Amino acid sequence: MPAEKSWPPWRNVDDDTLPAIGRPPVTRKQFLIKLAWVSIWMVYLAAPVGDLLDGGHTAVATVIGWVGLAGFIVTYLALVFRTKDQDHPRWLYGVLAAMAALSVLLSYGLGEAWLVLFVYTTVACGAVLPTRHAQWAIPACAAVLAGIGLHLDENRDLLPGLLIPTLLGGFAMVGVRQIVLTVRKLREARAAVAELAASEERLRLARDLHDLLGHSLSLITLKSELAGRMLPERPADAAAQVADIEKVSRQALVDVREAVSGYRRPQFAVELAGARVALATSGVEVVADAVELPEALSRDGEAALAWALKEAVTNVVRHADAGRCEIAVSVTVDGEVCLSVVDDGVGPAGGEGNGLAGLSERLVLADGRLETGPGARGGFALRAYVPLARISSPA
Numbered sequence: 001m002p003a004e005k006s007w008p009p010w011r012n013v014d015d016d017t018l019p020a021i022g023r024p025p026v027t028r029k030q031f032l033i034k035l036a037w038v039s040i041w042m043v044y045l046a047a048p049v050g051d052l053l054d055g056g057h058t059a060v061a062t063v064i065g066w067v068g069l070a071g072f073i074v075t076y077l078a079l080v081f082r083t084k085d086q087d088h089p090r091w092l093y094g095v096l097a098a099m100a101a102l103s104v105l106l107s108y109g110l111g112e113a114w115l116v117l118f119v120y121t122t123v124a125c126g127a128v129l130p131t132r133h134a135q136w137a138i139p140a141c142a143a144v145l146a147g148i149g150l151h152l153d154e155n156r157d158l159l160p161g162l163l164i165p166t167l168l169g170g171f172a173m174v175g176v177r178q179i180v181l182t183v184r185k186l187r188e189a190r191a192a193v194a195e196l197a198a199s200e201e202r203l204r205l206a207r208d209l210h211d212l213l214g215h216s217l218s219l220i221t222l223k224s225e226l227a228g229r230m231l232p233e234r235p236a237d238a239a240a241q242v243a244d245i246e247k248v249s250r251q252a253l254v255d256v257r258e259a260v261s262g263y264r265r266p267q268f269a270v271e272l273a274g275a276r277v278a279l280a281t282s283g284v285e286v287v288a289d290a291v292e293l294p295e296a297l298s299r300d301g302e303a304a305l306a307w308a309l310k311e312a313v314t315n316v317v318r319h320a321d322a323g324r325c326e327i328a329v330s331v332t333v334d335g336e337v338c339l340s341v342v343d344d345g346v347g348p349a350g351g352e353g354n355g356l357a358g359l360s361e362r363l364v365l366a367d368g369r370l371e372t373g374p375g376a377r378g379g380f381a382l383r384a385y386v387p388l389a390r391i392s393s394p395a
Contacts, residue, residue, distance in 0.1 A: 029321075038080055042073070044116050048106070051113040065110050072102050072117060079124045096125055100141060104148065112152040118145040119166050126173030138170035190277075209256065216252035220245050266306035268293055272327070275313040279325050282317045284343075288327035294388060297337055301386035304366035305329075305339045308384035311359045312341035320345030320380060336368075336385045344379040359384070 051057075052065050075095060099121045107114035118141055125137040145166055227241035272291060279286045293302055309327070316325050322345030330338050360370040368386035375381040 034081070038077065044119065045069070045073070047113040047116055048110070051111060057110060061110065065106065068102055068106050072099060072106075072120070075099055076120050076124055079128050092128060096121070096129070096137070099124060100144070103141075104144060107148055107152070112149070115145060115149055115152070115162050118142070119162065119169050122166050122170030123173045126170040127177055131174055131178065134170070134174050138167065138174075141170070142166045187281075213252060213256065216248055216255070219248050220252075223248070266303055266310065268302050268306040268309065271306040271309045275309055275327065278313055278317055284316065284322055285324045286327070287324065291327055291329050293329060294331060294337060296388055297386070298366075300366045301337065301368070301388075304363050304368055304386050305337065305384055307362050308339050308359055308370070308382070309341065311355050312382040312384075315355065315380070315382075316341070316343045316345065322346075322379060331388060332385070335388045337388050339384045340381065341383075342375045342379060342381040344375070344377060346379075356382075 048065070048069055052062055052069070055062075057065065075098065079092075079095065079099075099117075103114070103117035103121050107117060122138045122141045125141065126134050129137055142163055146163055149162065223241045223245050227238040227245070230238035230241065272288065276286050276288065293305065297305075313325075316322055320343045322343035325341065325343045328340045330340070332338055356370070356372060363370050363384055363386065366386050368384060371381075371383040371385070373381055
């Protein structure tokens with residue numbers, strides 16, 4: 001399945017399709033979805049647009065109104081799509097001040113229909129300003145709105161309908177911004193924990209290899225020197241030392257294989273937890289109820305299914321463009337454990353890639369097999385089978 005092109009064109013897409021919350025839009029689809037979501041709230045600008053179309057202003061005032069409204073909308077969208085939340089340069093405050101000035105000038109000069117611009121100004125303040133500054137800027141904008149509204153709205157019926165949305169919209173955006181920042185910090189913390197876990201595992205492997213090989217190599221060196229001294233006067237004793245060297249080296253090889261095998265052998269529960277996180281982060285609904293392997297399954301079979309789950313989820317995240325993914329484990333009548341991963345994405349495109357070919361080879365080594373193809377309701381289905389009664393091979 002071809003990967004979705006990145007958007008904007010100069011951005012690079014990582015392994016997964018990033019969600020909108022807490023991260024900027026990366027793909028063209030995400031950019032358009034966010035733009036459509038933001039554009040929904042532009043419907044409240046119908047009042048100033050209708051005021052300009054009614055023709056109740058002079059030609060100069062109408063032109064100024066259209067230019068000012070266009071500049072206001074462009075500035076608002078630029079601030080809403082801004083993603084550098086940790087950076088607050090001085091020009092940012094200048095842009096917000098310009099938005100507030102446009103709101104004052106257009107509403108004071110063209111009429112009460114333009115008071116709605118203050119709602120967008122407070123939303124922009126809540127979206128980009130630090131909380132300590134936004135909590136003062138939003139009430140200040142509301143106070144300016146109240147002052148101008150008291151001057152323009154003689155019936156006093158429009159002001160309550162705008163003053164409350166101005167305050168609620170601004171402070172609601174402050175809360176949304178805090179949620180986004182929290183989500184980003186959680187992602188960074190999760191990445192740091194994963195890196196620490198990888199470092200700890202590398203340290204464990206290095207420590208195990210040092211403990212295993214240090215003693216064995218020292219013993220091999222000592223016996224080699226001893227065998228060399230026994231030759232040629234004592235060939236029988238030298239041969240005994242050489243036989244001991246062979247035994248020690250074989251045992252060292254077994255120990256190293258066990259250490260490396262334990263380092264590289266994936267665990268199904270760990271891969272399942274990672275799959276849930278990866279799919280949820282990519283905006284894919286995960287259906288994986290009571291997914292457990294039988295206790296009688298061998299370690300080799302568990303490792304093979306763990307690799308299958310990892311490869312299947314990677315394909316869903318990278319290529320499927322799916323909204324739903326079902327993960328299930330069952331035991332067939334033939335005594336096989338079946339891992340099924342089915343998505344509702346765009347379906348398979350082209351032949352199997354290197355990932356599926358390598359996965360098929362891993363399953364064959366565990367006396368298993370791989371089945372892939374379209375799902376029952378479209379999308380792509382991957383099913384991996386391993387025998388339940390297979391005895392794990394020695395390390």
